[in-house]
Amino acid sequence: MILREVDAEAxxxxxxxxxxxxxxxxxxxxxxxGKIADFYRQRRQLNEKIATAVGAACxxxxxxxxxxxxxxxxxxxxxxxxxxxxxxxxxxxxxARFGEQHPSIQLSLCKANRPDVFxxxxxxxxxxxPELAAKLNSVCLxxxxxxxxxxxxxxxxxxxxITLEQLRKQSxxxxxxxxxxxxxxxxxxDELGLLSNVSLVCDSQQTLTSLVEENMGFAFFPxxxxxxxxxxxxxxRIEGHALHRKVYLSTxxxxxxxxxxxxxxxxxxxxxSLMQPEEAN
Numbered sequence: 250m251i252l253r254e255v256d257a258e259a260x261x262x263x264x265x266x267x268x269x270x271x272x273x274x275x276x277x278x279x280x281x282x283g284k285i286a287d288f289y290r291q292r293r294q295l296n297e298k299i300a301t302a303v304g305a306a307c308x309x310x311x312x313x314x315x316x317x318x319x320x321x322x323x324x325x326x327x328x329x330x331x332x333x334x335x336x337x338x339x340x341x342x343x344x345a346r347f348g349e350q351h352p353s354i355q356l357s358l359c360k361a362n363r364p365d366v367f368x369x370x371x372x373x374x375x376x377x378x379p380e381l382a383a384k385l386n387s388v389c390l391x392x393x394x395x396x397x398x399x400x401x402x403x404x405x406x407x408x409x410x411i412t413l414e415q416l417r418k419q420s421x422x423x424x425x426x427x428x429x430x431x432x433x434x435x436x437x438x439d440e441l442g443l444l445s446n447v448s449l450v451c452d453s454q455q456t457l458t459s460l461v462e463e464n465m466g467f468a469f470f471p472x473x474x475x476x477x478x479x480x481x482x483x484x485x486r487i488e489g490h491a492l493h494r495k496v497y498l499s500t501x502x503x504x505x506x507x508x509x510x511x512x513x514x515x516x517x518x519x520x521x522s523l524m525q526p527e528e529a530n
Contacts (some may be wrong), residue, residue: 338476396484420466
């Protein structure tokens with residue numbers, strides 16, 4: 250309803266023909282209409298002030314609620330500390346997929362460096378040290394073959410498998426022994442009588458790959474956990490002398506926390522989905 254203000258003074262100027270009584274009634278009616286219009290105008294102004302105050306209060310309350318909700322989320326988020334050896338192939342996608350499925354679990358990653366010690370303040374470890382796995386609550390995730398990598402232009406790259414005799418005059422590049430793969434390949438070359446053929450040792454997976462790309466020698470590459478993207482490299486097996494290593498998931502002995510159990514179940518399922526026959530390139 251919209252009320253229009255009535256000018257009582259204008260009513261007073263009505264012609265005398267109205268008569269005194271009718272004139273008084275009209276004048277009183279006009280004055281009452283003016284009061285009613287004032288009342289609605291004041292109420293509207295009051296409502297606007299109330300609405301503004303209520304709106305500000307709601308905005309503040311919403312802000313406080315959102316802050317409390319974020320604090321609640323932070324207090325309920327749990328951190329899982331994971332130590333793992335260097336892998337450029339499957340681990341990044343594994344961690345990303347776990348984060349998508351379990352966004353409330355925060356992950357803290359560190360590198361596993363020592364084969365005899367479970368890292369301090371760590372919940373889970375993914376590694377390739379069998380001696381350490383035997384001391385902990387462990388499960389074998391993967392048994393992968395380590396293949397012989399060489400430049401694609403090397404004459405032996407044309408063969409699908411290479412004999413030990415063909416390698417007697419070839420140069421080998423290895424990782425240092427403080428790396429689990431370096432220790433494994435040193436022992437392997439020693440067993441095959443190829444240790445004297447090692448021409449260079451380095452401590453970096455990337456450097457090793459680059460040297461093989463430059464045809465500086467042969468090196469061993471894990472078939473699953475290392476991502477070989479270079480078109481200059483090919484992988485071959487040594488006939489009758491397969492080299493394998495196992496990848497373990499380990500936790501300290503004792504009961505696992507619910508978050509640790511969730512992660513371990515996910516990792517085991519992830520690796521099961523990858524267990525397909527390995528093929529040399």
